[in-house]
Structures are given as C-alpha cells and as structure tokens.
Amino acid sequence: YDELGFPPDFEEDEVGVDRHVGIEREHMQRAKSLTHPEQIKIRDKYKKERENKKNKQEEKAAEKEQKAAQDIYDGNRQCEMKLIEVMTKHNEKISKKKKKKEKDVLYNVGIKFADLKCFSSCSAAELKAFIHARKFTSLNISPSLGWEWPLRGSLAESTSLMKDAGEKDNLMTLAFKLRNEKVIYEYECAVKD
Numbered sequence: 001y002d003e004l005g006f007p008p009d010f011e012e013d014e015v016g017v018d019r020h021v022g023i024e025r026e027h028m029q030r031a032k033s034l035t036h037p038e039q040i041k042i043r044d045k046y047k048k049e050r051e052n053k054k055n056k057q058e059e060k061a062a063e064k065e066q067k068a069a070q071d072i073y074d075g076n077r078q079c080e081m082k083l084i085e086v087m088t089k090h091n092e093k094i095s096k097k098k099k100k101k102e103k104d105v106l107y108n109v110g111i112k113f114a115d116l117k118c119f120s121s122c123s124a125a126e127l128k129a130f131i132h133a134r135k136f137t138s139l140n141i142s143p144s145l146g147w148e149w150p151l152r153g154s155l156a157e158s159t160s161l162m163k164d165a166g167e168k169d170n171l172m173t174l175a176f177k178l179r180n181e182k183v184i185y186e187y188e189c190a191v192k193d
Contacts (some may be wrong), residue, residue, distance in 0.1 A: 004035065005043070006033050006034070006043055007043070007046060007050065017067065027039060027059060029055035038118070041171045058118050065139060068139055069139050071129065072129045072132050072139070072185060073129075073133075073185075074129070075125055075126045075128065075129025075130070076126075076129040076130050076132070076133040076183070076185075078122075078126050078129075079122045079127060079129060079130040079175075080130070081122050082109060082119075082122050082126065083114045083118050083119070083122070084111070085120045085142040086114075086117075086121050087113065097181055111179050112179055112180045113163055114169050114176070114179055114187070115120045115176075116155060116158050116159060116162065116172060116176055117155060119158075119176055120154075120158070120172060121157040121173050123152075124151075124152040124171055126149060127152060127171040127172065127175045128171065130144060130175050131171065131174050131175050131178055132185060133184070133185040134181040134182070134183055134185070135178060135181075135184075135185060136184070136185060137184050137185060138185075149171070150168075150170045150171055150174065151170050151171065152170060152171045153170030153171060153173070155172070158170060158172040158173045158176070161173050162176070
C-alpha cells in the first residue's frame with residue numbers, strides 16, 4: 001500500500017491504523033486491485049477530502065483568532081471612549097459649579113487622568129481588553145505564566161484595595177494602574193483596512 005502511495009487508514013480519533021493484508025480482508029474495497037484506475041481515483045478523492053478538511057479546520061482556527069484579536073482591539077477602544085466620555089461629563093459639571101466660561105476650563109480628558117470612578121463605567125470585557133492591550137503583546141495568554149483574570153470588582157472594593165496597597169488586584173484596579181502605560185498589543189491582525 002505504501003509503495004503505491006495510499007494514504008494511511010485512520011480511526012475515528014484520527015489515529016493511524018496499520019493495514020493487515022490477508023484472506024479475511026479480501027472483500028474490502030482497498031483489498032481489490034490497487035493499480036486499477038478506479039481505485040486510483042478513489043484514492044485521489046480520499047486524499048483531496050482529507051486535505052480539504054484540514055484546510056477548513058485551519059481557516060476556522062484563523063477566523064477564530066482574528067475575531068478574538070478584533071474583540072480585544074474593539075473592547076480597548078470602547079473602554080477608552082467611555083473613560084473620555086465620563087471624564088468630559090465630569091469636567092462639564094465642575095465648570096458649571098464654578099460658573100466659569102468653557103474657554104477658561106482646563107479639560108483633562110486624557111486617560112492618564114482617569115480615576116477609579118471612571119473605570120467603574122466600563123464592563124468586565126472592556127476592562128479585560130484595556131488591560132490586555134497594555135500588558136500583553138500577543139493574543140494568547142499562557143496560564144503557565146501564572147496569569148489569571150481577576151474579577152471585575154465594585155468601586156468600593158477597588159477603592160479599599162488601592163488603600164491597602166495589597167498585591168491582589170481586581171480588573172478595575174489593574175486597569176487603573178495600567179492607565180499610563182502605552183498600548184503594546186500588536187494590532188496588525190486586528191486593524192480593519
């Protein structure tokens with residue numbers, strides 16, 4: 001079989017199986033004349049089907065990875081936009097209280113000026129994307145590195161964690177600590193053309 005280029009047989013779990021040639025298997029399709037043109041066509045068809053199946057699996061995996069990368073990109077942008085929106089509203093309230101004209105008010109709407117209250121407006125998924133974009137360069141985060149996503153936490157929990165200065169963080173405190181960091185996540189596969 002190998003000399004004639006037959007692909008190996010596989011069990012359901014994709015493990016290769018040895019072909020046993022003998023009288024008890026003479027009735028099987030592959031035990032017939034191996035060099036017959038019809039058998040060669042069947043063999044070629046079988047090879048193409050396996051290749052197509054493998055290609056489809058690879059395409060599916062690539063699409064899944066692309067979607068995950070896009071989700072990180074989109075989530076980070078949404079979180080940043082929410083932070084800026086909350087900070088802008090906060091600055092407008094301050095300017096009304098102080099009765100200053102809008103041109104006299106200094107707007108600190110950069111993300112580095114965000115406080116914990118601003119981060120409380122973001123969802124857990126947006127906070128994860130915000131953190132991922134600033135902490136990791138690749139899509140996959142290996143659990144072997146000792147990294148696990150913490151819980152989102154509430155504003156009160158986050159405030160007490162910041163006061164305690166403990167090593168344990170929730171998503172809000174971690175995002176707050178990373179607000180001054182540059183985005184290091186590589187977006188090449190995520191940016192839409």
